[in-house]
Structures are given as structure tokens and as C-alpha cells.
Amino acid sequence: MLVVSGCSFDTNELKGYPGIDSSTAVDGPPYGVDGLSGILNGTWEAGPNDSGPSVDSWFDAGRDSPSDAAVDFPSDSPLSPSVDAAVESPKDAAASDAAGDATDVRDVGTGGTTGSGGATGSGGISGGASGSGGVPASCAGLTATCGPSSESCCKSLLVPGGTFYRSYDGVDFTDMSYPATVADFYLDKYEITVGRFRQFVNAGMGTQGNPPASGAGANPLITGSGWDSTWNTNRPANTAGLEAAVKCDATYQTWTNTAGSNESQPMNCLDWYTAFAFCAWDGGRLPTEAEWNYAASGGSEQRYYPWSSPPTSTTIGDAVYCGGSCNGTQNVGSKSPKGDGKWGQSDLAGNVWEWMLDSYASPYENPCNNCADLTRASNRVIRGGGFYNYDKILRSALRWDNNPWSPNYYIGARCARTSP
Numbered sequence: 001m002l003v004v005s006g007c008s009f010d011t012n013e014l015k016g017y018p019g020i021d022s023s024t025a026v027d028g029p030p031y032g033v034d035g036l037s038g039i040l041n042g043t044w045e046a047g048p049n050d051s052g053p054s055v056d057s058w059f060d061a062g063r064d065s066p067s068d069a070a071v072d073f074p075s076d077s078p079l080s081p082s083v084d085a086a087v088e089s090p091k092d093a094a095a096s097d098a099a100g101d102a103t104d105v106r107d108v109g110t111g112g113t114t115g116s117g118g119a120t121g122s123g124g125i126s127g128g129a130s131g132s133g134g135v136p137a138s139c140a141g142l143t144a145t146c147g148p149s150s151e152s153c154c155k156s157l158l159v160p161g162g163t164f165y166r167s168y169d170g171v172d173f174t175d176m177s178y179p180a181t182v183a184d185f186y187l188d189k190y191e192i193t194v195g196r197f198r199q200f201v202n203a204g205m206g207t208q209g210n211p212p213a214s215g216a217g218a219n220p221l222i223t224g225s226g227w228d229s230t231w232n233t234n235r236p237a238n239t240a241g242l243e244a245a246v247k248c249d250a251t252y253q254t255w256t257n258t259a260g261s262n263e264s265q266p267m268n269c270l271d272w273y274t275a276f277a278f279c280a281w282d283g284g285r286l287p288t289e290a291e292w293n294y295a296a297s298g299g300s301e302q303r304y305y306p307w308s309s310p311p312t313s314t315t316i317g318d319a320v321y322c323g324g325s326c327n328g329t330q331n332v333g334s335k336s337p338k339g340d341g342k343w344g345q346s347d348l349a350g351n352v353w354e355w356m357l358d359s360y361a362s363p364y365e366n367p368c369n370n371c372a373d374l375t376r377a378s379n380r381v382i383r384g385g386g387f388y389n390y391d392k393i394l395r396s397a398l399r400w401d402n403n404p405w406s407p408n409y410y411i412g413a414r415c416a417r418t419s420p
Helices: 033-040 194-202 229-234 239-245 272-281 289-296
Strands: 002-004 007-009 058-060 072-074 156-159 162-165 179-182 185-188 353-359 380-383 400-402
Touching: 156 289, 162 289, 179 289, 185 289, 194 239, 194 272, 272 353, 289 353, 289 380
Parallel strands: none
Antiparallel strands: 002 007, 058 072, 156 185, 162 179, 353 380, 380 400
């Protein structure tokens, strides 16, 4: 039992959030009693992003608690310890919504890089590898084991383009200030699996010796969105280093050095650079935040959850999540088709958070026409929620961020493609 500002909380209520468990001293530094109290009672609002003392180990998740106490959360936690305090708003000073959720407003702070917004354009390089017969490299010779029908783990499905409102669901998120238009694209049905990632490792890729080519993995509609060769120094020196990096948590990591029972599990412990490198090698790319949000929202349907029918239904349905009570991830597509989005993608909510191309910045770029925010902040966007979270973290409108170089057991990725 934890007592904060006169209120008692079972530590299990906090366990559903990475970085917070029953052994964490959340009632003292670095969290702060006043800040934690505000988070738990839903009155806390976050402040500047990326302004912690050292972004390698901490980021400042907010300095505007009810008592102006600094509320610093570990960099391995994408969420505060409150389900309702985790609501993300794309603009400043947004009021709490009708459901009583506190709005987490996180503008670019002093630790981030300011700029004029995202990039749009018609250029870009779409490098990458493909296997025989146009099969993505990660599935060349790989047994089809994904989903209830054991289909190719590399199946990619068309998402017809259109216009929608970013971070809007008409229920908890009611700000329609940020419309976005995306062109047709393909989004993999499944999150990157351990088996697919093993192909990447066995090919000797993702290291300083074999990084992506400059410009690889670009969105062809967004200039400057491909691999930057200055990122090569962020790669492990060799394959052994890469394998060590993806074994980030003895309890929840899905990678094993030899093939075993985890081959159809989502690959976790991926930092942003590794996820980018994998998708580029596989002939794809990371989705933009607008693309992913569009797919999870069912486009203009603006779905509360990816599976919501009608769109405003708050019924949680079938997803891999448990509020801190489950043992880990499940095979990709294990809830399919009930947990699928409008265009058939599985696990858009739950299982593992997914990396976006975009840096995390607020407010959203406006207008957005096939846009991505590439430079305004150092952290990168993650979306979708994970197996360890509570139901409201899985909402299609919710966004969060993480250090791009930080591998965590709750983060994986899914690749987007210009063609299947």
C-alpha cells in the first residue's frame, strides 16, 4: 500500500506502466509526492519535453504539477503512473476532456531542437532489400506462421488514402484543429516478429559495418526522410553487439540467440534506429505518425480503438493488454480478426508500442499533407500501447514518445511500404 498526500493506492494500480512496479519507490524522488498526487487524481499537466538533466537516462515528463514540483519519470517509461493522465493533446493548454482525463501537453523544450515543422515534398529514396519473387527479405525462406491462418508474417495491406483529424475520436479527444491528408500506402499486417528480425541479424545487417545506405527507408513523398549516415555511429559495432542490445530485459525480451518458440512473437527491445534500419533493409520504411494514426482510426471513421464499431464504441474488445497482470507479449495476430483495424492490420493496439518516423513535437504541423515532423524534437513518437498497459492507453488518438536510442521491452515496430 502506498500513501500519497493522504490518499492510499494499491501498488498494483501503478504496475501497468513501464518503469513503475510494486518495488518502485514512487512516493519519493525522483517522482515527487506532489507531482505523483496530481498524476493520480487527474489534475496534473505536463510541461516541456526533453529538458531533463540527461536525456540518456532521464527525460522531464513535466514541471507543472499542482505544487510546481518537478515530476521526472525514468526514460524507460513512456507513461505516467496514471491511465487518465496519459492523454496526449496536439496543442497547448487543451482543457481536460469530457471524460475527465487530464491533458498532457508537452511542447518542445530546451533540450529539443526547434524548427519550422515537418517536411513535405516529392523526393526521397526508397532503398532496401527484397527476397526472391518480390518477397521482403525478412520473409525469404521463412515459414508462414502468423495469425490464426498461419499466413506470411510479411503480409502488407493497402490503406487507401484520405483525410482525417489527428488525435481525435469524438469521445475523449474532441479537438478537430488538426486535419491531415495521407496518400495511399501499405502497412504490414503484423508487427515485426522475432523470426523476421533473425533474418536481419543473420544477414549481418544493422551494425556499423552494415548500416543502411544513405537515404534508404525514405517515404518517397517526404524529402529528407531517409537514413542519415551520421546515424551510423548509433549502431552496434557488430552482430554480437546488436544481439546484446535486443536482450534488454531478462523477463520480457522476446529475442533468443537461437530460434525457438518466440519466432512469431513481436520483436521488442528495438531502439528507433534499429527499427528504421530493419524496415529499410526489408524494402519498407517506418510509417509517419499521420499514416499510423489514420490507419488506427479507420481513416475518417475516427475510431476510438482500431476495432471500434460503431467508431465511438469504447468497448475494449480483443487486444493483447492486461494492466500489469500478464506475463508478456503474445504471438502477433493472436487476437485476429477481432482485434484488427479497418484495413486488416493486427495489434495496432496492444502487444508492443510501435515506433513512428516522426520526432515528438507539439503542436502538430498544420496543415498536414503527407507530412512528418523530422526535426523539432530529439525524442521519437511511439503509438499503440503495449501488453502491460491498461485499456485507455490503447486508444487510437493517444501518442507518446521515447528516446530513439533507448531499447525497451515494451517497444517494437511495424513497417510501412509504398507498394506491397
